[in-house]
Amino acid sequence: MAQATSPPDAAPGEDARARRHSTDAAGLGRVRAALFTAPALALIAVFLVFPALWVLYLGLTTYRLTGADAAEPQFVGLDNFVEALWDPAFWDSTWLTVEFVLGSAVVGQVGLGFTIAWLLRDRRGPLKRLVEGLVILAWILPSAVVSFLWVALLDRDSGTLNALLGIPGFPWLLDHPMLSIVVFNTWRGTAFSMMLYGAALGNVPPSHLESARLAGATGWQQLRDVVFPHIKGHVLTNLLLISLWTFNDFTPFMLTAGGPDGRSEVLAVHVYKVAVQSGELGYGAALSTIILLINLVVAVFYLRLLRSKR
Amino acid sequence: MAAIELRGLTKVYPGGVTALDALDLVVPDGEFFALLGPSGCGKTTLLRTIAGLEAATGGAVVIGGRDVTGVQPGERDVAMVFQDYALFPHMDVADNIAYPLRIKKVPKGARRGKAAEVGARLGLDGLMDRRPGQLSGGQQQRVALARVMATQAQAFLFDEPLSNLDARLRLEARTFLKKLQRELGVTTVFVTHDQAEALAMADRMAVMEAGHIRQIGTPAEVFQRPANTFVAAFIGSTPMNLLDATVRGDTLEVAGCKVPVPASAEGRLQDGERLVYGVRPEYMAYSDGPADAALAGKVAIVENLGASYLVTLDVGDVAVQAVVPEGREPAVGSDGHAVPRRDRALVYRDGELV
Amino acid sequence: MIRFVLGRIGFYALVAVVLAFFTLPLLWLVTAPFTADPTYEVRVPLPGGGRGDGGTAAFTWDNFRAVLEHPYALPSLYNSVLLSAGTAALVVLLAALAAYALSRVRLPGRDALLYVLLLLSSIITGTAAIVPLFQLAVELDLIDSRLGLVLILTGGLLPAAIFMLKDFMDSTPKSYEESARVFGASPLQIVRHVVVPLVRPGLATIAVWAVANVWGNFLMPYLLLSDVEKQPAAVITYTLYTEGGQANLRLLSTFGLLYSVPVVLMYLFVSKKYGFRFHGGIKR
Numbered sequence: 001m002a003q004a005t006s007p008p009d010a011a012p013g014e015d016a017r018a019r020r021h022s023t024d025a026a027g028l029g030r031v032r033a034a035l036f037t038a039p040a041l042a043l044i045a046v047f048l049v050f051p052a053l054w055v056l057y058l059g060l061t062t063y064r065l066t067g068a069d070a071a072e073p074q075f076v077g078l079d080n081f082v083e084a085l086w087d088p089a090f091w092d093s094t095w096l097t098v099e100f101v102l103g104s105a106v107v108g109q110v111g112l113g114f115t116i117a118w119l120l121r122d123r124r125g126p127l128k129r130l131v132e133g134l135v136i137l138a139w140i141l142p143s144a145v146v147s148f149l150w151v152a153l154l155d156r157d158s159g160t161l162n163a164l165l166g167i168p169g170f171p172w173l174l175d176h177p178m179l180s181i182v183v184f185n186t187w188r189g190t191a192f193s194m195m196l197y198g199a200a201l202g203n204v205p206p207s208h209l210e211s212a213r214l215a216g217a218t219g220w221q222q223l224r225d226v227v228f229p230h231i232k233g234h235v236l237t238n239l240l241l242i243s244l245w246t247f248n249d250f251t252p253f254m255l256t257a258g259g260p261d262g263r264s265e266v267l268a269v270h271v272y273k274v275a276v277q278s279g280e281l282g283y284g285a286a287l288s289t290i291i292l293l294i295n296l297v298v299a300v301f302y303l304r305l306l307r308s309k310r
Numbered sequence: 311m312a313a314i315e316l317r318g319l320t321k322v323y324p325g326g327v328t329a330l331d332a333l334d335l336v337v338p339d340g341e342f343f344a345l346l347g348p349s350g351c352g353k354t355t356l357l358r359t360i361a362g363l364e365a366a367t368g369g370a371v372v373i374g375g376r377d378v379t380g381v382q383p384g385e386r387d388v389a390m391v392f393q394d395y396a397l398f399p400h401m402d403v404a405d406n407i408a409y410p411l412r413i414k415k416v417p418k419g420a421r422r423g424k425a426a427e428v429g430a431r432l433g434l435d436g437l438m439d440r441r442p443g444q445l446s447g448g449q450q451q452r453v454a455l456a457r458v459m460a461t462q463a464q465a466f467l468f469d470e471p472l473s474n475l476d477a478r479l480r481l482e483a484r485t486f487l488k489k490l491q492r493e494l495g496v497t498t499v500f501v502t503h504d505q506a507e508a509l510a511m512a513d514r515m516a517v518m519e520a521g522h523i524r525q526i527g528t529p530a531e532v533f534q535r536p537a538n539t540f541v542a543a544f545i546g547s548t549p550m551n552l553l554d555a556t557v558r559g560d561t562l563e564v565a566g567c568k569v570p571v572p573a574s575a576e577g578r579l580q581d582g583e584r585l586v587y588g589v590r591p592e593y594m595a596y597s598d599g600p601a602d603a604a605l606a607g608k609v610a611i612v613e614n615l616g617a618s619y620l621v622t623l624d625v626g627d628v629a630v631q632a633v634v635p636e637g638r639e640p641a642v643g644s645d646g647h648a649v650p651r652r653d654r655a656l657v658y659r660d661g662e663l664v
Numbered sequence: 665m666i667r668f669v670l671g672r673i674g675f676y677a678l679v680a681v682v683l684a685f686f687t688l689p690l691l692w693l694v695t696a697p698f699t700a701d702p703t704y705e706v707r708v709p710l711p712g713g714g715r716g717d718g719g720t721a722a723f724t725w726d727n728f729r730a731v732l733e734h735p736y737a738l739p740s741l742y743n744s745v746l747l748s749a750g751t752a753a754l755v756v757l758l759a760a761l762a763a764y765a766l767s768r769v770r771l772p773g774r775d776a777l778l779y780v781l782l783l784l785s786s787i788i789t790g791t792a793a794i795v796p797l798f799q800l801a802v803e804l805d806l807i808d809s810r811l812g813l814v815l816i817l818t819g820g821l822l823p824a825a826i827f828m829l830k831d832f833m834d835s836t837p838k839s840y841e842e843s844a845r846v847f848g849a850s851p852l853q854i855v856r857h858v859v860v861p862l863v864r865p866g867l868a869t870i871a872v873w874a875v876a877n878v879w880g881n882f883l884m885p886y887l888l889l890s891d892v893e894k895q896p897a898a899v900i901t902y903t904l905y906t907e908g909g910q911a912n913l914r915l916l917s918t919f920g921l922l923y924s925v926p927v928v929l930m931y932l933f934v935s936k937k938y939g940f941r942f943h944g945g946i947k948r
């Protein structure tokens with residue numbers, strides 16, 4: 001019958017034993033996990049965290065590319081930040097950036113990326129490969145090349161677009177600089193969202209869609225009631241990533257150089273002009289810090305949504 | 311080969327769930343031991359703690375006389391089959407079987423040879439260069455077994471290895487597994503939530519509930535004399551009748567009928583005591599006509615079990631079940647009389663066997 | 665039935681619009697390099713074309729000859745290969761190790777750390793940090809050093825790479841590793857034998873992503889490599905752009921094509937071999 005053994009004598013050092021014994025799947029343990037992450041964290045610390053902290057510091061000084069302040073920058077506290085907040089050019093850039101992010105990332109890339117993923121969701125074969133291939137091509141080509149391709153496409157006299165529309169001489173980059181870079185960035189970045197949503201849609205159990213269809217749900221209702229609840233985590237994480245990427249994207253400079261008259265001078269371009277072209281490094285660093293703070297707010301906003309919608 | 315001994319084994323998960331509560335257990339060398347319990351009772355946790363995949367919160371695991379409680383899983387000399395088999399999808403069958411030998415630095419040629427040998431023994435020849443994704447569930451299960459055999463470990467741990475097979479295959483695999491274990495003679499702990507599987511295969515078995523072992527014994531002992539009402543209700547393909555009873559002298563009053571005190575409880579009951587009277591439907595003699603010491607009532611339901619029938623009688627306001635051989639099944643609505651076998655009936659006081 | 669037909673028509677119309685949108689800008693890249701005297705206009709290169717009849721132009725290989733004769737054009741492609749291969753290798757290796765550890769072991773503050781690094785990386789790889797990075801490179805004697813540039817680029821790409829790879833790792837079942845572990849495999853063996861093969865498509869995707877990033881990166885090499893013989897194609901492209909104040913369309917278009925082909929080939933190779941996708945997707 002019951003083969004009970006003698007009760008255990010209190011084993012000494014039991015806690016230490018349990019701690020030495022790693023419980024993760026591969027038996028890494030914290031020490032080895034730390035070793036695995038150390039090289040990556042070291043590089044990140046030196047080439048990312050350190051420069052970032054340096055930017056924070058520079059933002060508090062009058063550091064310039066040339067002149068007396070290049071050798072001995074003055075510490076001026078928050079003056080640069082105050083100056084930025086009173087500068088209409090900064091606010092213009094901020095609103096342009098918001099337009100750029102909303103237009104090209106949130107509406108353009110997410111909307112188009114999702115549409116393509118949805119259209120092609122249960123297709124196989126050459127059509128799907130062709131569409132996906134072209135979209136991804138726009139994403140992996142070097143920015144020097146694609147920006148030039150768009151300069152050619154939008155050229156007022158011999159550009160393909162004007163030829164197709166039959167309106168030779170229409171100056172897209174001068175008359176509609178924001179529209180141009182928004183459409184350009186949509187074209188450039190849709191691939192990431194498309195691939196992400198493609199994978200996410202693949203994870204929606206077909207039986208859920210089928211039972212919705214049996215219940216008579218329209219395409220739109222299926223999207224809202226079945227698909228979206230399944231992928232909303234993906235949607236928010238994707239939005240977070242591409243919002244951050246777009247916010248800090250410098251490529252619009254290659255199309256319009258921020259012009260004309262700063263009408264497409266998004267913050268990334270604004271910083272470049274202030275810091276590199278005018279040489280006001282301290283002020284530029286302060287602007288970068290402000291951008292960091294705005295990004296932080298955006299990120300926290302998305303993460304909040306992510307948490308509350310789980 | 312080695313015995314497995316657990317002393318006061320306790321596992322508390324970080325969230326505060328006590329999955330194992332001071333378990334004591336000895337599995338002697340070479341035994342085929344089944345751990346049976348409803349899902350969530352801690353069976354997988356117990357196996358994983360023996361294997362070393364979970365660190366014990368308290369107590370000790372001793373394998374082959376060696377205390378391995380703090381030892382890494384790879385050094386415990388046990389092999390485990392996971393519920394999902396965990397066959398590596400990127401390796402073919404031969405590489406999967408030979409993987410333990412690869413870790414032991416056996417040269418490639420010898421490895422493939424051994425894999426072919428073990429594979430052939432399990433009827434896997436011809437499948438050796440397929441990927442797991444190209445195998446049926448039964449074949450995958452045999453590959454997982456072959457991989458475990460290739461380790462030549464001291465003890466095998468199986469986590470519900472048959473639960474992913476369809477019913478018919480499961481019966482075949484059951485017989486096969488039992489035969490294999492007998493031939494290999496390796497100490498085996500086998501986890502299942504299916505009581506029929508445990509009864510059919512085990513040399514001895516333990517029934518678990520919520521981190522505790524409720525009974526240990528041979529399948530016959532556990533089936534015939536469940537130590538408590540939990541085990542009594544859990545074991546058996548038709549659940550045991552557990553009926554409220556009151557002691558009246560040397561008889562028991564059950565649902566308004568009188569039955570004799572079971573042989574095992576004779577002289578241990580007090581007059582007027584309230585107890586639970588237990589008898590398996592298989593241990594009832596059924597008759598249409600009146601019988602002595604019978605539970606008499608109206609036939610409410612008749613279920614076909616194949617070679618026999620399960621008859622449910624309404625006795626007063628309690629339901630009593632009896633198994634009736636084919637050809638003798640009554641009509642619904644007729645009078646029925648079920649006589650418990652006195653040597654098989656049991657009495658439980660506060661849930662424990664008297 | 666009518667609904668079905670309309671649905672089909674709508675589907676193909678939408679797909680056609682998408683195809684047109686993504687193809688139009690690329691037309692110039694595949695035609696201009698083969699035309700004599702390219703302009704911004706898209707003209708079909710035909711032998712004997714370009715005699716007044718609109719839409720065609722004379723076919724020629726001359727532009728390629730001109731690029732070959734350019735002293736820095738082809739070497740710059742080689743430099744690009746060195747930089748992006750080095751960076752991608754380092755990013756994949758370090759990110760895989762880190763992502764694996766972060767996926768499997770609960771380190772305190774793990775998620776917060778990842779998000780903070782992600783935030784920093786998207787800013788620092790932009791224009792904001794060029795000044796400190798330049799000063800840092802000067803201090804560490806990494807100016808004009810390809811290795812230095814690789815390290816800096818790696819540091820910038822790692823957070824996003826870890827973030828995406830961790831997602832891959834999170835979605836692979838743990839029982840494979842546990843099974844290997846019971847057989848006695850060491851953590852490094854488990855990574856080599858089990859984890860890497862399982863997440864190989866993810867590693868390939870991250871590699872392509874890293875290569876494409878470095879391949880197109882202009883600012884960092886422009887800042888940190890002053891030796892023109894070490895400069896990658898991204899920088900050389902701009903020297904063509906501004907030659908004599910005007911873009912040299914012959915060189916630009918042809919070099920642009922040559923500069924694009926390697927990443928496209930790499931993408932095709934990887935997507936054929938492993939499938940180019942964000943496996944489980946980024947979930948949560």
Ligand SMILES: Nc1ncnc2c1ncn2[C@@H]1O[C@H](COP(=O)(O)OP(=O)(O)O)[C@@H](O)[C@H]1O
Pocket residue numbers: 323324325327328329347348349350351352353354355356
């Ligand atoms: N990793 C874990 N963390 C916290 N609780 C767990 C974990 N694994 C299992 N449990 C809990 O421990 C109990 C026993 O689980 P398990 O051993 O898987 O049961 P069984 O295998 O018998 O179904 C359950 O209540 C389960 O919820």
Ligand SMILES: [Mg+2]
Pocket residue numbers: 350353354355
């Ligand atoms: Mg289990």
